[in-house]
Structures are given as structure tokens and as C-alpha cells.
Amino acid sequence: RQHLSKMGKSYSGINWNSEEKEFLEQFRTPWSIQVFLDSIDYNPDYECKSPRYVIEKRSAHCFEGALFAAAVLDYLGYKPLIVDMKAYNDDDHVIAVFREEGCWGSVAKSNFTSLRFREPVYRSLRELIMSYFDFFFNIKREKSLRSYSLPFDLSTLNRINWATSSQDLGFIGDKIESLHHFPVMSDARIGKLNLASESMLNAGLLGSREDGLFKPE
Numbered sequence: 001r002q003h004l005s006k007m008g009k010s011y012s013g014i015n016w017n018s019e020e021k022e023f024l025e026q027f028r029t030p031w032s033i034q035v036f037l038d039s040i041d042y043n044p045d046y047e048c049k050s051p052r053y054v055i056e057k058r059s060a061h062c063f064e065g066a067l068f069a070a071a072v073l074d075y076l077g078y079k080p081l082i083v084d085m086k087a088y089n090d091d092d093h094v095i096a097v098f099r100e101e102g103c104w105g106s107v108a109k110s111n112f113t114s115l116r117f118r119e120p121v122y123r124s125l126r127e128l129i130m131s132y133f134d135f136f137f138n139i140k141r142e143k144s145l146r147s148y149s150l151p152f153d154l155s156t157l158n159r160i161n162w163a164t165s166s167q168d169l170g171f172i173g174d175k176i177e178s179l180h181h182f183p184v185m186s187d188a189r190i191g192k193l194n195l196a197s198e199s200m201l202n203a204g205l206l207g208s209r210e211d212g213l214f215k216p217e
Contacts, residue, residue: 065109069096081151090144147181152159
């Protein structure tokens with residue numbers, strides 16, 4: 001995909017300063033955003049800072065990473081969309097989603113290796129979400145994904161400068177949590193789920209920060 005902002009396409013108009021625009025010029029594709037997110041520290045703190053903070057501190061947790069990815073996708077000419085994935089006995093997960101050639105893909109920051117990038121090959125949002133299912137588990141190996149929201153367009157919050165704000169953005173998390181969520185399976189199926197294997201757990205935890213891991217009951 002070409003760098004759409006270079007082609008004169010309009011995007012939602014985040015109020016980046018000149019240094020930030022220079023920084024953003026390094027990104028050309030959704031994958032380049034993922035490479036950056038994988039290279040920075042995982043933030044274990046219970047807070048939600050803006051993409052500007054991520055640029056400055058080179059640190060992000062899953063929600064901050066999704067906001068950052070959405071902001072850079074916006075710069076590249078995509079819509080800044082995030083999706084909330086609710087979990088049982090585990091952290092929820094938020095991803096930035098995008099479409100190419102009619103298919104969905106995603107960019108994400110996660111303390112688990114298996115919950116990050118997805119190529120844009122999924123024909124529906126549900127297909128994309130279900131690609132995470134078998135890899136979405138807590139440290140007790142319980143498969144924990146339960147539901148997901150429709151994409152939320154962050155450009156609707158441009159009036160409050162969400163991408164460059166110095167304020168905590170936890171209210172955005174509250175907003176997407178309050179959206180209708182679609183279950184990924186029936187209640188009857190939940191009780192029949194198998195545990196993830198030990199090898200999958202070990203692979204998922206590769207390079208993770210222990211102080212950032214959810215402690216299940």
C-alpha cells in the first residue's frame with residue numbers, strides 16, 4: 001500500500017507537531033507500525049497515555065499500542081479504528097484494525113507474542129477476531145476470549161485531540177467497553193474448552209514482562 005498522505009489524500013487531521021510528523025514519515029505500511037510496537041517496552045502500569053506519549057517514551061501497553069497504531073494508520077490514510085475484545089479471568093485486548101482489498105487485518109501491542117499483528121486476509125471482522133481465539137489465554141492456560149465490539153472510529157474524538165492529549169485517556173476504554181459486544185461462542189461451549197498447551201503458553205510468554213501479566217483467579 002502506498003503512503004496515502006504523500007498522495008494528497010485527506011485523513012482525519014490529527015494535530016501533530018513538526019517533529020512528530022518527521023517521526024511518522026518512517027512508517028509506510030501497517031506492518032511497519034507493528035515492527036515499531038514490538039521494539040518498544042511493554043508498559044505494565046494501569047494508565048492510558050496518548051500516542052504522543054508513546055512516541056516520547058517508547059513504551060505502551062495493549063490499549064496505548066492500539067491507540068498509537070490507529071493514529072499512525074490515520075496518518076497513512078486509513079481510518080483510525082479500534083476493536084475491543086472482552087475476556088474472562090484475563091485482560092481484555094484492544095487492537096487497531098484496517099482494511100485492504102476488502103479484507104480485515106490488525107496491528108496490536110501485547111505482552112503475549114500471539115496476540116499481535118494479523119495480515120489483511122480476513123473476509124469479515126468476526127473471521128479476524130476468531131484468528132485470535134486459540135491464542136488468547138491467561139497464564140493458567142484458560143482460553144479467555146468471550147466477545148468483541150464493532151470498530152470504533154477515533155476520528156469522532158478529534159475535537160478533544162485524543163492522539164496528542166496530555167490527559168489520561170481511560171475514558172476511551174470506558175466508551176468502547178460500553179459498546180455492544182458480540183459473543184464468540186455459546187455458553188454451553190465455554191464449559192467444554194480445552195486448556196492451551198504448555199508449549200503454547202511458553203511461546204506466548206516469550207519476552208513478556210512478568211509485572212504486566214494478568215493474575216487470574
